[in-house]
Amino acid sequence: MKVFITLLFRSLETGSVYALAALGVVLIYRTSRAFNFAQGAIGTLNAFVAATLLMSWGWSIWVTVPIAMVTAILTGFVIDAFFIRPAARVGHEGKQIITLGLIIVILGITPILFGVEPIPMPRFIEFSTLTQVEFMGASIGYNALFTIAISIALMASAFWFLKFTSWGLAIRATASNEMASKLMGVPTKNVTMMSWATAAAFGTLAAIIVAPQSAVDINMMNDVQMSAFFACVLGGFQSFYGPVIGAYLIALSRNLTNFYITSTWSTVIVYVVILIFLFFKPVGLVGKKTIKKV
Amino acid sequence: MEGKKRKSRLIGQIKNKFSKNIYYRFTAFGVLLSLIPLLSTVGIMKVSTVSLFAYIIIFTIVAMGLNILIGYSGLISLGTAGFVGFGAYGVVYFYGHGIPYEFAALITLLIAALIGIFIGLFSLKVDGVYLAIATLAVGEIFSQVFKKVTWFTNAYGGVHFKFPKLFGVLQLQKSTMFIFLVVMMVLFMFIMYNIVHSRTGRALMAMSRSDSSAQAMGVSVPRYRLIAFIIATLFATTGGILYASFFRYVQPLDWNLMLTLLVLAMVVVGGVKSIIGTFLGVFVIYGVPTLWLEDLFAGTEGIAYIFSGVLIIIVVMFYPNGAVNVFQDFKKLYKKYKNGELKIKVKKGQKANE
């Protein structure tokens, strides 16, 4: 039981990271009709901002993280204004290739701005005997609880925003039919801009949460990015909450396989299970198949 | 006078052949490429340029397969890198077990085709974005296998190979291997051209543009989806086999999502549905940064990187149908120049790309 509880909380923590990234991916996919392959790279870039301010300038994490979120939002604005919006007439594949170009640019800029060395990143609350709580025999760090709480709170407010505000309605309208929304006077341009900003902020938070496990470096988001994509297909691209559920499921199943079956092959097993799942539910957990009329 | 006429007629005929017969053009292109090792021995080109072009040629084959999948069949695969890697490891593995090079390659292709069929069958149920991510999962599984199945890939140590001996008699060296690559590329260009300009190509296009109308015309969608995936995997695997044969060292970290995305970029940047455009795409993505940008910004590697990213973005933005259209624009410009109306034409030329 102790082990299971530990695994459960670990899954909630990594699941939150995946969920934040997945929500970003699905938000961009629904409003810009493209996979944002650069989600991880954008997060990494801004995690570097936080880490540099922290380590080289000695600022507090409670200041640097909000600053990184602001730079993330700005990154989102810049990307939308300079790369995505001018590419309106470019097809879906083209847009994805643009996000690939962005990865390459970001991977090029980052070492120039922040150096090539990985930068260690502290937790929000450092782990010690004082900062942990006993729960059914397992000890859970405050930091884990804090990151889980803040991710869930952030996502919950995003869902509240989507559901109950006029901006949220605009986003949902754009997501279901961009052309019709535009004709109905929905400011689709601002919607995509906001989506990019939000996705960038979520990606950055995910990167900051995951960073202390190793350090802030160029490749740290590869796994998160990949898991976010799988979370999206598992939960289905049709809803915003499906991918979040998918993210927690992936984290949990990976941790469980890792511990109880094999650590070498846990990733592969999870991927195979996802493939089999997709075969039987081709549009994810909470998706409906759309039928084309002839 | 008479002789001159005959000569010009002959030139005319050759010109005609070239403009009408695409096979002549591909062959001529191949002949030009196979001069590269010669140029490097003479010293006009750097020795590393030969390897660069080998890489470009190999990935032209890979990208052509993906081009058939994306451009003609309306399907997408994000597992390309996995298949290339599998081709590279497969041929080394089977050759290492005493099977002659040609058969080792054949067995590798056969296994890859089976996996291609598997993905094709999968694609009958799973569609669109879900299929794209599913193929990404297949690519990731490959990548994990390359890192962890030691008996097949020697894990992080990688595997070594040597230049193959063709049919047991023709021992290839670096330059002859290069020519072999060129021959293969031209061959695959022929294959792609013949496929897409045949009943199969039309069926693939009919299927991707309208499911129902294709079915009414008797095109079996499951069958052609399978065919499309088999073609793409075979092209990718062939690329991998040739990669192992030329570079003679395979290591597991090369076959990642980034490579897959780069191959996708090669197709989109070069020109969807264009054969020569595919080569151009590979050249822009891989050749330009290595050939010029790295020299230009020697010392600050990051800048070369940034430029190649920007280059990709610019090409996609301004030539959404592929860089291959640059030629058409040049032709237009040239015509305008000839007619002496260049001034307004620059403006018009820009409009034409929109």
Added chain:
Amino acid sequence: MSNSTVNLDKGMLLKVDNISISFGGLKAVDELSFDIKEREIVGLIGPNGAGKTTVFNCITQFYDADTGTVLFNNKNNETVNLNDLKVTNIIKEGLVRTFQNVELVADLSILDNVLIGAHTLYKKGIFSHILKTKKACKEEEEYRSKAIEVLKFMGIDHLKDQYAGGQPYGILKKIGIARTLISDPKLIILDEPAAGLNDVETEELCKLILNIRDKFDISILLVEHDMGFVMNVCDRICAISFGKFLAMDTPENIKNNPIVQEAYLGKDDD
């Protein structure tokens, strides 16, 4: 093919017998029966939402009818129950359809679009085409000239090398019909062939359809809203409403049929 021992009478081409299909409790086609003779042009009419296209989809096996049979006298003069066949095999029997919204391949030439209709006639497989064997080339050449002939008949052979995308609607409709004709059909089904055409084009289409019947010796089943067009071109008309059979008769009689009038115009007495 167990229950297709029934043979169609001589001169009969298609017999739709008692077909029904419902979607989520709603009966789209309700015990509908009608038949088509050889060399006959039949129109299927009905108010909006009467289920005309659904009938087409049931005949061509895009939908599986819940009940009933669709008997067809195929290319080899054998009677087959189309319900036993897969949608992609219908064209091989000699039955082929067009679509309301044309559904052509925009980025293929008009000639190639027509050649898609010959897909099932090809005997050589992908390998022969890759190797460009003599036989494969000959076959391709043969169907290419056949396609050009069909295009000539339709009067659009001068456009054969242009892309289908961006052509005017009238041309697209013609390509759609040409594509059916190349497949050696016995019956072609046209889904709203005159929709979107202007008066001149409609008139032209009228003549064309009659010509097609005479030149290719085939039957035609069509759905159309333009009543004048249907009355002019059809030998017989089958009227349906809410998926139910109303009447089948010559245009003149259908026009004067009180049941049909009621379905279109509503009852007089309310």
